[in-house]
Amino acid sequence: MGLFNVPQYINVEDKVAGPLTIKQLLWMIGMGATLFTMWSLLSKAVFFLLGIPTALLFVAFAFYRPYGQPLISFVFSGIRFMFGPKVYVWKRTTQKMQVNYQQRQNEAKQEKAMESQDDRRRKALENLKGIAKIIDSKGTEADEDVVSILKKPEVRK
Structure with a gap:
């Protein structure tokens, strides 16, 4: 078996x-x-006045991560929240639910069959654990339920 x-x-x-x-x-x-475009188009005083906030904004977009997400995603989420609806109104679909009485009865029967099947599986698993306990202890410890099952003859349906 290879290691990965x-x-x-x-x-x-x-x-x-x-x-x-x-x-x-x-x-x-x-x-x-x-910044290069601003340097070439603006005078030095205006460049420094607008360039420092611009540089800080770009650095924040590059490195600052509020709540573990990029700043640009955080800003867009805030904008979407500000302009989106604050209350969600439930909209009923046009499809009508038609449940038949017979269909409900069939579903109830299927659920009951599934529960009984789960109970049988659970009991079989408990019996298997009891048999494993008997085998592991080489017969010195025995589960009474399992011993009674083992003594019964097999009945086939």
């Missing part, structure tokens, strides 16, 4: 560039592109 290694950390993302995952790397590249 089971992965231990399947919920940890792979690192692609040093300590950065692919998502973090893409957020950092997006931040760099955005």
